Amino acid sequence: MRISELSSATGVTVPSIKYYLREGLLPQGELTSANQASYADSHVQRLKLIRALIDVGGLAVATAKDVLGAIDDTSLPLTCVFGIAQRAVSDTSLYEPVEGETDGTRQVRETIDRMGWHVSSDNPGIQGAARVIDTYTRVGHPELAQIWEGYAEAAELIARADLATVARNERLEAMAETVVVGTVLGDALVSSLRRMAQEHISNLQFPAPKE
Amino acid sequence: MRISELSSATGVTVPSIKYYLREGLLPQGELTSANQASYADSHVQRLKLIRALIDVGGLAVATAKDVLGAIDDTSLPLTCVFGIAQRAVSDTSLYEPVEGETDGTRQVRETIDRMGWHVSSDNPGIQGAARVIDTYTRVGHPELAQIWEGYAEAAELIARADLATVARNERLEAMAETVVVGTVLGDALVSSLRRMAQEHISNLQFPAPKE
Numbered sequence: 358m359r360i361s362e363l364s365s366a367t368g369v370t371v372p373s374i375k376y377y378l379r380e381g382l383l384p385q386g387e388l389t390s391a392n393q394a395s396y397a398d399s400h401v402q403r404l405k406l407i408r409a410l411i412d413v414g415g416l417a418v419a420t421a422k423d424v425l426g427a428i429d430d431t432s433l434p435l436t437c438v439f440g441i442a443q444r445a446v447s448d449t450s451l452y453e454p455v456e457g458e459t460d461g462t463r464q465v466r467e468t469i470d471r472m473g474w475h476v477s478s479d480n481p482g483i484q485g486a487a488r489v490i491d492t493y494t495r496v497g498h499p500e501l502a503q504i505w506e507g508y509a510e511a512a513e514l515i516a517r518a519d520l521a522t523v524a525r526n527e528r529l530e531a532m533a534e535t536v537v538v539g540t541v542l543g544d545a546l547v548s549s550l551r552r553m554a555q556e557h558i559s560n561l562q563f564p565a566p567k568e
Numbered sequence: 569m570r571i572s573e574l575s576s577a578t579g580v581t582v583p584s585i586k587y588y589l590r591e592g593l594l595p596q597g598e599l600t601s602a603n604q605a606s607y608a609d610s611h612v613q614r615l616k617l618i619r620a621l622i623d624v625g626g627l628a629v630a631t632a633k634d635v636l637g638a639i640d641d642t643s644l645p646l647t648c649v650f651g652i653a654q655r656a657v658s659d660t661s662l663y664e665p666v667e668g669e670t671d672g673t674r675q676v677r678e679t680i681d682r683m684g685w686h687v688s689s690d691n692p693g694i695q696g697a698a699r700v701i702d703t704y705t706r707v708g709h710p711e712l713a714q715i716w717e718g719y720a721e722a723a724e725l726i727a728r729a730d731l732a733t734v735a736r737n738e739r740l741e742a743m744a745e746t747v748v749v750g751t752v753l754g755d756a757l758v759s760s761l762r763r764m765a766q767e768h769i770s771n772l773q774f775p776a777p778k779e
Contacts, residue, residue, distance in 0.1 A: 405707050413662065413703045435774040436767070443763045451624065451756055468761075474768035482763030489757045492624045493749065496617045500736050501750050504757070507729025511722040512761030516769040518718025519762075524773065525711050538704065539712050540766070544759045545662055546700045546715070550723030551730075551758065552654045552693030555751070556647070557685035558727040562735065563646040 360386070363396045367404045374404065382407050382422050406534070414541035420445045424541070428533045435523070438533045442540035447481035454484055460494060461487030464502060468509050515547060571597070574607045578615045585615065593618050593633050617745070625752035631656045635752070639744045646734070649744045653751035658692035665695055671705060672698030675713060679720050726758060 364371045377383040383403055386394030403425075410421045427433060427441040455462060465486045469476050476483065493501040519539055526532040575582045588594040594614055597605030614636075621632045638644060638652040666673060676697045680687050687694065704712040730750055737743040 402708055409703045409707045413699060415662075436770045439766055439770045443766065446759075447763065451626075452760075469764060472765075472768075474764055475771055476764045476767050480764055480767050482760035482767075485760035485763070486757055488624060489753045489760065492620045492753060496620045496749060497613055498746055498749050501733055501746060501753075503736075504729050504733050504750070504754070507725050507732070508754075508758055508761055509765075511725040511729075512758065512765040513769070514718050514722040514725070515762050516765035518715050518722075519766055520769045520773050521718070522712055522715050523770075525714075531709075535709055535712060538707060538709050539715070542700045542703060542712075543715070543719075544755075544762070546697055547719055547723060547758060547762065548657075548755045549663075549693035549696030549700065550719055551726050551755070552658065552696070553680065553685055553687045553691055554683075554720075554723040554727035555650055555654065555730055556687050556691050556693075557683075558724070558731045559647050559650045559734075560686055562731050 358396050360394065360396065363400055363404065366401050367408070369404050369408060377404070377407055380418060380422060382418065382425055406538070409538065410541055413545070414446070416445060416541060424537045428530070428537055431530060431533075433533070435532060435536060438536045439540065442537045444481060445537075446541050446544060447485065451488055452481040452485045455487050455491070459487060459491050461490035464490050464505070468505050472509050472513065474513075515543070519543060569607050571605065571607065574611055574615065577612050578619070580615050580619060588615070588618055591629060591633060593629065593636055617749070620749065621752055624756070625657070627656060627752060635748045639741070639748055642741060642744075644744070646743060646747060649747045650751065653748045655692060656748075657752050657755060658696065662699055663692040663696045666698050666702070670698060670702050672701035675701050675716070679716050683720050683724065685724075726754070730754060 358366070360371055360374055363369075364374060374383065378385060383400060386396040386400065389395045407421060407425070410416045410424065411418065416424070424442055424445045427438045433441075462483070465483050469483075490502045493499060522539060523532050523535050526535050569577070571582055571585055574580075575585060585594065589596060594611060597607040597611065600606045618632060618636070621627045621635065622629065627635070635653055635656045638649045644652075673694070676694050680694075701713045704710060733750060734743050734746050737746050
């Protein structure tokens with residue numbers, strides 16, 4: 358199909374498609390003349406994926422390019438694809454390295470030990486969690502740091518669901534794509550469910566006064 | 569203390585403090601002369617809270633003002649404080665209303681029923697979850713939508729931990745602050761823990777080849 362048809366099929370404007378082609382997020386089409394190319398169904402699929410990562414997942418274009426590269430590199434072990442996807446969604450100041458050892462980093466390490474997790478020292482979650490815990494203490498709410506118990510169990514349930522879903526794919530290529538999409542969009546899904554569950558539990562425990 | 573001492577005590581610059589005073593995030597100090605005011609320990613605490621919400625929680629200044637207002641209004645039932653805090657952290661395009669009924673909104677309602685949750689129709693989580701599920705389908709990964717089971721159970725664990733922590737506070741005012749801080753920063757804590765648990769479980773299920 359032509360670029361105009363690719364645009365109609367995906368709802369992505371022609372200038373945006375040209376931008377993704379130029380930046381290397383979308384593979385070039387097959388040249389059919391000096392200034393015309395033909396695009397396949399795989400381009401439709403890739404474009405939808407690009408928009409999902411950017412519009413729903415909130416990734417920057419350069420970050421989306423990195424994770425798409427991880428999907429395309431079929432020699433990468435799946436654990437590495439996870440690592441790349443995790444780093445992509447952790448590209449905010451929250452996950453920047455904390456200076457030295459803090460109460461937060463100590464508490465994170467204790468939790469990792471207690472849960473029996475094997476986690477490499479450069480996992481971005483360590484920095485993110487330590488920063489949140491240190492902030493809880495700094496704003497005078499150390500009781501929030503005790504929230505660990507329930508959260509860590511929940512995180513393990515989430516990760517088990519993540520991996521079970523990845524394993525359902527039979528093709529390795531599709532697995533890598535599931536890892537990326539699930540990691541980038543899964544945070545939003547968990548936060549959304551947390552909002553619903555919070556409303557339910559808070560109504561049970563602190564019912565609003567009847568009018 | 570003077571504004572310069574308030575700045576030293578919190579690490580927030582004087583221009584930023586003046587900005588927060590002007591925007592109404594920080595209450596005015598007590599005037600000691602025509603152009604000098606005195607600030608109390610409560611100002612130190614409030615400034616730390618403002619910076620936590622903005623720097624770590626990623627809230628916009630106007631949004632931070634809304635949630636601080638919810639903390640200060642002691643007549644608000646706690647369930648309403650939760651609602652305001654949730655809406656504050658849901659102030660992104662992810663949570664904008666989905667047009668009409670979609671597969672996603674239907675699946676969200678089924679999950680709410682299955683879990684036995686009571687959730688009002690304007691809970692931002694409904695829109696967020698529906699949008700993620702619709703995106704999974706659109707990018708050709710409907711298997712990811714089946715991830716619900718584990719995620720919903722995990723979300724309930726998280727919400728129970730949230731509420732148990734809130735209930736540990738004895739003063740209502742401190743409770744409202746715990747709700748706001750825990751809701752705004754808790755998403756980041758959960759995401760961080762998910763990154764660690766994912767690494768652990770993916771190494772168990774898909775070990776990287778030994779060198």
